[in-house]
Each structure stands twice: as structure tokens, then as C-alpha cells.
Amino acid sequence: MGNFVSNSQNNNQHESRDDVSLRSKESQYRGKLWECMKAHSDYYQPIIAAVESAKKAVRKEAQAVMAPSSVGRDVMEWRKDPKVREEVDKYYDFMERGACKESWIALAQCWYAADCAKEDRDKLMFMLCECVEAHSDYYHPVLEPASKVAEEQLFKELEAFVLTSSDQPKVGEDELTERILEFMNGGDCKESFTPWLDIIIEEAEAEAAASS
Secondary structure, eight states: OTTTTHHHHHHHHHHHHHHHHHHHHHHHHHHHHHHHHHHHHHHHHHHHHHHHHHHHHHHHHHEEEEEEEHHHHHHHTTTTTHHHHHHHHHHHHHHHHHHHHHHHHHHHHHHTTTTTTHHHHHHHHHHHHHHOOOOEEEEEEEEGGGGGHHHHHHHHHHHHHOOTTTTTTTTHHHHHHHHHHHHTTTTTTTHHHHHHHHHHHHHHHHHHHOOO
């Protein structure tokens, strides 16, 4: 679990309404783009496959963070380190204050119940992941640790798609990006892709300005 919850709560206290608005818009535009690509999957299948692979990577990493057993290991340290107890308390409070409170509590109760079957536990974990992803505006600190893993996975998938046998040595990241943009703009979802891309760029610029 680490310190990501306490750190994210501190960040959320200073998070501007513009940041929340951008993230909400990105989610909205991403949803529209995704629906469009699925409607034209004959063209966009390579991108869809790459995104699905990245989503699996995100879910795998997020599950490791959300698993009550990881919290339980920290609980065992309560008597040894008061700071750990504070972290665990903050984590439970964070999970229960969001829209996925019921899913989280159900998973936690099942996790430590002797009569809870693995199939039931896996089902509850799946439901929690679905809920967390659906409410990513709030639960983004849970998903954020997995973002780098997902980005690496997505990059590999897209690289394999756009590279040709004549690309020796491999093209650079800028060239890869250019080829992907060319592909996306060449399909029927260009009108959905353009506003989503604009939001992504705006988010990147806002993040760069905030860190400078």
C-alpha cells in the first residue's frame, strides 16, 4: 500500500477545479472515442487490442494495491509502528468515502472470512475494479501506480503494430507517435479522436506548469 493514499490525499487538497474538470472531460471524450473505435473495429482493431492489453496491465497492478491482504500485512505492524496504523486508517477511509464503498467492504469481509471461496473473492475483486475504473476521477490515486506499467505495455503493443520489417534500427518515440497519429486520423473516428487528443495535450501542459 505504501504512502500513496496519504500523499494523494495531500495532493487532492491542493487539486484545482480545473484539474478535476480536465480529467472529467478526458474521461468523457475517451469514452466517445472508444465507442467509435469499437463501432469501426475492422479498422481500429490493432489499437483496440493494444488498449485492452494495457487495461489488463492496469487492472493487475491495481488489484495488487487494492487487495485487502496487502493492507493486512500493514495491520500486523500496527503495534510496532503508529505511522503504519495511520496509513491503514487513511487507506480504509479513502476507499470507503468513494462511490465504491460497498464493493470495497464486501471484498474486505470476504477476504478474511474462512468460508469465502476463491471464486467469490475473485468475483468481488472484479466488481471492485469495475467500480473503481468507472469512478476514476476519485480513485485515480489507486490507478495511478499502474499507469507506468500500462504505458510501457501500450507502447510495446503500438510499436509492434506500426513498425515494419524495414525499420532497422527501430524508430524513435517521435516517429512512432507520428505514425500512430497518422493512423488515427485516417479512420472514421477522427472527429472523436481530435478533441480527446486536445484534452490529453492540455493535461500534459497543465501538469508541466504545475511541476515547474
